[in-house]
Amino acid sequence: xTTYDVAVVGGGIVGCAVARELSGxxxxxxxxxxxxxxxxxxxxxxxxxATTAILHTGFDATPGTLESxxxxxGYELLSAYAVVAGIPVERTGAVLVAWxxxxxxxxxKLASKAVSNGYDEGLLIDADEVYRRVxxxxxxxxxxxxxxxxxxxxxxxxxxxxxxxxxxxxTTLLLSRRVTGVDVGEVATILHTDADDITARWVxxxxxxxxxxxxRAFGHDRFTVVPRRGELLVFDKxxxxxxxxxxxxxxxxxxxxxxxxxxxxxxxxxxxxxxxIEDRSATGTTEAGADFLLGKGRALMPALLEEEVTATYAxxxxxxxxxxYVIDVDAQQRxxxxxxxxxxGLTASMALAEHVVELLADQGMATVERxxxxxxxxxxxxxxxxLRPYADGALIASDxxxxxxxxxxxxxxxxxxxxAFASTIPPSDVDGLRRRTRALMGRCQGFYCGAEVxxxxxxxxxxxxxxxxxx
Amino acid sequence: MTEQQQRDASAEVAADVRAxxxxxxxxxxxLTAARQLARDLHVVVLDRETEAGGIPRHSDxxxxxxxxxxxxxxxxxxxxxxxASAREAGAEIRTEATVTxxxxxxxxxxxxxxGRLLVRGDALVIATGARxxxxxxxxxxxxxxxxxxxxGQLQSLVHLQDRSPGTRAVVVxxxxxxxxxxxxxxxxxxxxxxxxxxxxxxxSYAAWRGPARVALRxxxxxxxxxxxxxxxxxxxxxxxxDTLTGQRRTVECxxxxxxxxxxxxxxxxxxxGADLDPATLGxxxxxxxxxxxxxxxxxxxxxxxxxTADICALDGRHVAHSVRQWLRAPSPPPAGxxxxxxxxxxxxxxxxLAPGAGAPSRRRLLLWADDHRTTPRLVAxxxxxxxxxxxxxxxxxxxxxxxxxxxxxDEADPADGDITIGLL
Numbered sequence: 001x002t003t004y005d006v007a008v009v010g011g012g013i014v015g016c017a018v019a020r021e022l023s024g025x026x027x028x029x030x031x032x033x034x035x036x037x038x039x040x041x042x043x044x045x046x047x048x049x050a051t052t053a054i055l056h057t058g059f060d061a062t063p064g065t066l067e068s069x070x071x072x073x074g075y076e077l078l079s080a081y082a083v084v085a086g087i088p089v090e091r092t093g094a095v096l097v098a099w100x101x102x103x104x105x106x107x108x109k110l111a112s113k114a115v116s117n118g119y120d121e122g123l124l125i126d127a128d129e130v131y132r133r134v135x136x137x138x139x140x141x142x143x144x145x146x147x148x149x150x151x152x153x154x155x156x157x158x159x160x161x162x163x164x165x166x167x168x169x170x171t172t173l174l175l176s177r178r179v180t181g182v183d184v185g186e187v188a189t190i191l192h193t194d195a196d197d198i199t200a201r202w203v204x205x206x207x208x209x210x211x212x213x214x215x216r217a218f219g220h221d222r223f224t225v226v227p228r229r230g231e232l233l234v235f236d237k238x239x240x241x242x243x244x245x246x247x248x249x250x251x252x253x254x255x256x257x258x259x260x261x262x263x264x265x266x267x268x269x270x271x272x273x274x275x276x277i278e279d280r281s282a283t284g285t286t287e288a289g290a291d292f293l294l295g296k297g298r299a300l301m302p303a304l305l306e307e308e309v310t311a312t313y314a315x316x317x318x319x320x321x322x323x324x325y326v327i328d329v330d331a332q333q334r335x336x337x338x339x340x341x342x343x344x345g346l347t348a349s350m351a352l353a354e355h356v357v358e359l360l361a362d363q364g365m366a367t368v369e370r371x372x373x374x375x376x377x378x379x380x381x382x383x384x385x386x387l388r389p390y391a392d393g394a395l396i397a398s399d400x401x402x403x404x405x406x407x408x409x410x411x412x413x414x415x416x417x418x419x420a421f422a423s424t425i426p427p428s429d430v431d432g433l434r435r436r437t438r439a440l441m442g443r444c445q446g447f448y449c450g451a452e453v454x455x456x457x458x459x460x461x462x463x464x465x466x467x468x469x470x471x
Numbered sequence: 472m473t474e475q476q477q478r479d480a481s482a483e484v485a486a487d488v489r490a491x492x493x494x495x496x497x498x499x500x501x502l503t504a505a506r507q508l509a510r511d512l513h514v515v516v517l518d519r520e521t522e523a524g525g526i527p528r529h530s531d532x533x534x535x536x537x538x539x540x541x542x543x544x545x546x547x548x549x550x551x552x553x554x555a556s557a558r559e560a561g562a563e564i565r566t567e568a569t570v571t572x573x574x575x576x577x578x579x580x581x582x583x584x585x586g587r588l589l590v591r592g593d594a595l596v597i598a599t600g601a602r603x604x605x606x607x608x609x610x611x612x613x614x615x616x617x618x619x620x621x622x623g624q625l626q627s628l629v630h631l632q633d634r635s636p637g638t639r640a641v642v643v644x645x646x647x648x649x650x651x652x653x654x655x656x657x658x659x660x661x662x663x664x665x666x667x668x669x670x671x672x673x674x675s676y677a678a679w680r681g682p683a684r685v686a687l688r689x690x691x692x693x694x695x696x697x698x699x700x701x702x703x704x705x706x707x708x709x710x711x712x713d714t715l716t717g718q719r720r721t722v723e724c725x726x727x728x729x730x731x732x733x734x735x736x737x738x739x740x741x742x743x744g745a746d747l748d749p750a751t752l753g754x755x756x757x758x759x760x761x762x763x764x765x766x767x768x769x770x771x772x773x774x775x776x777x778x779t780a781d782i783c784a785l786d787g788r789h790v791a792h793s794v795r796q797w798l799r800a801p802s803p804p805p806a807g808x809x810x811x812x813x814x815x816x817x818x819x820x821x822x823x824l825a826p827g828a829g830a831p832s833r834r835r836l837l838l839w840a841d842d843h844r845t846t847p848r849l850v851a852x853x854x855x856x857x858x859x860x861x862x863x864x865x866x867x868x869x870x871x872x873x874x875x876x877x878x879x880x881d882e883a884d885p886a887d888g889d890i891t892i893g894l895l
Contacts, residue, residue, distance in 0.1 A: 233610075238741055284614040287698060308734065311607045313615070390571060391580075393587035400584035405569040408519050411582070430617060445605030447623035448520075451632050 003188050004035040004172070007200035009179055009214055011038030013048040013155065013349045014341050015206035016162035021353035022204075023169035025367035032367060034171045035198055036163070037191065039178035039210070041428040042435075044159030047208050048346070049435060050283065050315025052232070052272060053264060055079065055089060055151040056347045059114035059122060060251060065324045071344050072118050074351035078158065079151075081350060084376045085161040087154055088264050088383020094150035094246035095125075095133055098143045103250040107145045110250070114147070121148050136242040136303045150246050154264045154383055155346050156435040161379045162349070164424045168374045173425065174198065179207070182217040184333050202365070204356060205337040208318045209280050215337050223326045223339050227280050227316040230272025230343075231289035233297070236443050237384075239268040239307035247300065258296040260304065265410070265438060266384030267310060270297045276319070285312045310443045317342040327355065331363045380419060382438045389413050406456070407449045409442025417453070421460035433457050490515040490563070492794055493579065493592030495570050495739060498525020499780040500771025501598035502553040502562075503539065503787025508794060509562035515590060516562055517581060519569040523557075524550025525600060527780050529626040532654055538781035539788070547630075549780065573743055577766055594794045597754065597762070597769040598787070599736040601776035603648075606700070606729050613700035613710070622652045622730045629659045637726035641709050642666045644730035645691050646870030648777075652728045653689055665722050667695045667711055670869050672843070700727060731870065733776035740769065750811075750818035751776060757805040757825035759793035760786065760832075765804055768794055775820040775837045778872045782833075789832035802827075807885035808853065813893035815842035815867065826885045834877040838892065840867045848895040851879050858882040858890065867894070 005027065008019045019036040026032065040046060055078060058071035082089045098104040111122040123146040130144040131137060167173055177193035182203075191198045207214045212225045240262060249257035255274045263269050273289045290312065297305050319342050320326060326339035336359060338352060345352070357367060381388055389395050389402040390411040396403035401415035420427055420436040427433040430453070434441050439453050446453070490513045494501045497518030502525075508514045522528060527535055530546030537543060540552070558564060567583055570590075574580040578591040603621040618637055620628070628634050640656050642649050645668035653663045671693050692711060698719065699710035708723045735753035746755040746763040753776060754762040754769045762769050770790040771783035805825035812819045817839045821831050844867040851859040859879040867873045875892065883890050 238738065281703065284699075285612045287610075287612045290610045290612060308604075309608050309610060312610065312612075390569070390582040391587065396582070396584070396586050403582050403584040403586060404567055405519060405582055408569060411569065411571060413582075443608075444602050444623075445607055445621070447602045447605065447621045448627075450620070450624040451627035451634070454628075455632055455634075 001197075001199055002033070004198070004200040005032045006202040006204060007035045007037055007191055007198055008204045008206055009037050009191070010206035010208055010211070011036055011040070011043035011163065011173070011175070012046060012206065012208045012345075013044060013159045013162070014208070014338055014345050014352055016043055016159050016166060017349035017353040018204055018206055018338070018356050019171045020162045020166040020169065021350070021357060022367075023166050023171040024370055024373055025357065026370050027365060027367050031170060031370060034166070035174055035200060036166060036171050037174045037177050037179065037193065037198060039176070041176050042432040043163045043173070043175075043425060044156060044435065045432070047316055047318055048155060048159050050230075050232075050313050051155050051343055051346055052259065052261065052269065053153055053155040053346065054246060054261065055153040056344055057119045057147060057149045058117050058344070058347070059119045059147050060110060061117050061344070062323065063113065063116035066327060067325050067344055067348070068117050070325070070348040070351040070355060073354070074348035077350035077354070078153070078347060082153065082158075085165070086379045086381055087157045087161055088381060088386055089151050089153045090262070090264060090383070090385050091149060091151045092245050092262055093146060093148040094248050095130060096145040096147070096248045096250055097130055097137065097141045098250055099140055101142065104143045106250050107143060110145055119147070119149070122146065123148070133245060134243060134247055136301050137247065138299050138302050152246065152262060152264050153346070157379050157382060158346065158349070160425065160436065161377060164377045164379070167424050168377060175428075179214055179217070182214070184218065184335070189334065202334045202336070202360070205335070205339070208341070209316055211318060211337065211339045212320070215339060218330070218333055218335050220337070222328065222337070223320040223322055225280070225318050225320055225340075226276050227282070228319040228342070229275045229277050229282065229314055229316055231285050231293065231312065231314040232269055232271030233290065233293050233309050234263065234311040234313070235268040235270065235304060236308040236310050237266045239304055240266050242301060242303055243268055258293065258300070260297070260301055264383045265441070268304060268307075270304065272315070280316065283314045283316060285314045289314070308443060311441065311445070327359075329359050329363055336360070377424070380416060380436070389416055406452060407439040407442060409444050409448075410438040412437045412439040417456055426460065426464065427457065428461070430454060430457060488515060488588055488590040490590070490592045491798065492594050492596065493517065493590055494596040494598055495579070496525070496598035496600055496771070497523030497554070497564055497566070498598060498600050498771060499527065499553060499784040500787040500790070501525070501596065502557045503784040504596050504598065504770060504791045504794070505557040505562035505564070506553075506560045507788055507791030509557065509560040512798070514562040515592065516557065516564045517568040517570055517579070517590065518564065518566050521566055523554050523564050523566055526623070529630040530651065531630045532651060535780055539784035540781070553784070570739060573739070593766065594798055595767045596790055596794060597739055597767065597773055598771045599739065599773045601733045601735045601772040603730060604732040604734055606727070609729065609732065611697055611700060614703055616700070616702045616704055616706050618706035618725055619700060619727045620729070622648050622728060625652055625728050626655055629655050635659045635661065637661050637706070639664050639724040640726040640728055641697065641722055641724045642728045642730060643697050644668060644732070645670070646731045649730040652730050656726070656728070661726060663689045664724055665689070665711070666691045667697055668693055669696055669714065670694070697727065733772070735773040735776045737773060740773075743767070748818065748820070748822045751820055751822070753820070755823055756821045757807065757823040758821050758828040758831040759796075759805070759825075760790040760821065761793060761797070761805045761825070761828070763804045766797065766801065775872065778837060782872070786832050808883065808887060809889045810836070810880075811889055811891045812838060813891055815840045815844070815894065816892065817841055819892055824880060824883055824885045824890060830877045835874040836877060836879065836892070838873045838875055840873055841869050843868050844894060847873075849875055849879055849892065850895050851883060851890055851892050853883050853890045854888050860895070
């Protein structure tokens, strides 16, 4: 049986970034052998798929925290990587809107907090300027703070790019394996999963919502994940002209509040709610959540509510009782935990991976970057602001399948579906196909193309010998 | 305009298509218009599906063609017939041709296997139809497992792909289309365990509802709403709220079909900035089916969401006449009096009384209602006075189009402001 150098538990955005980083390094001249273990049938299928997908400058982090530092660094790393890997990013900027005098008084403090976090581009604006930037904003705004570098990013492509590159670099991707127990030995640890046992010298816990469970399996009692459910409404693409910036409320002790933002796919998002819950799999939406968001939306941007809702979803943030990330190394157990990585995890992901390398070096596992790295994979573009196959005349001329639109609302072509099925990490269900291509995520939600897309997916699954069950 | 749209507008041209008339949508309205116009004009129909024919293509039951073809046929046979007669008349039907936006005046950007095309017509007909609001647009809470469908998706699953959706279904809605979903489910071996409707009785034709209910043995829960979908990997149940008592119950099922609640596919008219009717959400048209855009017409269910296929086809015939007239003597976009409606009516189409537009298709105004009336006494008012009254012997009922005689507006004046149609 293979003994991996490192087993990364958790194929979310953070685990994928860590696996990518580690498999790109050598220890004593030998390539690190990395396993990426995921409980679900696909990577990025839990928390990472249901974020607000904002690339944060970290302007509002708590200065001095690890989170503040890693978000700041992660912003730079992911921004640069996105260009190479073809991950769609739009630098829309954010406008924090003050609605009361109390909030207005908070804005300068936020601007100086941003400076403490290493961000000094914040710009205080008056109410007129707020409405000039966001004409559809509801009445009553009294001022604002502009953060020009807040951006929107495709979180799905990010996770997929990391995982794809990790596999290209030699990572063994082990899906559908939930870790059920741990045996720490003298030189290696056995991870028992519901499928098989995996042996590795080092274990990195990036298990997100299940991070505390894995941590306890190693005998620790450092944190408890209290899932914080965030529900979101996604409005029709016809609403997109209403808002060109991320519109944020002034954060309060009760949380970051409800935002309105363009999405990277050309829609408009309203949310999230914030609700601590017990059930770690409760990603259902609620009547109360929708009512709350519609109430907020009515005040924030009345015209938005005239538009159709295309999708609703809920994500669970892996919040803990701690204010900062919980990152720790146990040298004896050759075990490293990345806990409490909440909504900032997408932005911080690559910095977290870099941090893992530093922490391992501190434990005598000094690695160096490989000199034989494969080239960075170029991901298919699913961002609305960039050229997509249906609009690419040259591409269609080279292969007519890119001119065959299958999903009409999102304009996903047969060529893109085929590419997804043939990719390094192909989709295992409709949801995975949606995250790779945008198929079925549009306004009709399958009225026109649902049956055809499902058929193509099942054909692909059958040819890969994975059976059906994708209806 | 997003960058994508700007790129659409300046997309590289792989080929140019020019025609006298370009019709978007190869369903009953578009194909009938094409057949009427193609005898002496160059007509191009753009349809995004692999086969033209529209929704009837996957509605495999009888009842098509009554008013337009004067015969009773099945949906697929009807669709084939419409395609064949449009082709025979000389229309060029391009399938797998998706209009992605506008590329200038009366010019579409089109994606097709033949490339990115700019397609320009002297006159345009938008016949893009309507779709059912999916579960998400209705804000139904709960889990998001597979097995939550619309009638459209169910029908293509069963009729075009011969697949089974499940074994126990809850159908949301009790309109004609909902019963059609029940039939489709039964054909696929799936029992309908409950139909829900927010109205106080089932909406379909009374004459048909009784026997159908007995024959299909389906319970219709009136004044109820599906409020939650339960089941992580597969639908396990839905929660049903009784809107009268506030009580909730759980109904086990493995399929949920959201039927009716129609919205026009209005993207193209909206992107072009055409006037919309806020009640239908389709383009506002006059009786000649002219939109507020120069040389752009609309026909079928994009104008009235939704009426039957034969009525859409007759719209196609009607719009063909208007297009022909416009090509002979172009006139500016119509202006006149808006036609509005009061409760229990939700919308009226056409909704613009313009000079010179003549009578609407079949000399009927189409209205959608949210309540029942057995012998409706219609009244039309304009500028505070009654301009028309009619009592008709057919009922007003939710879930299907009510047809009012055009003579109701004989005395209305296009220059005298808003007209409102209601009941006495």
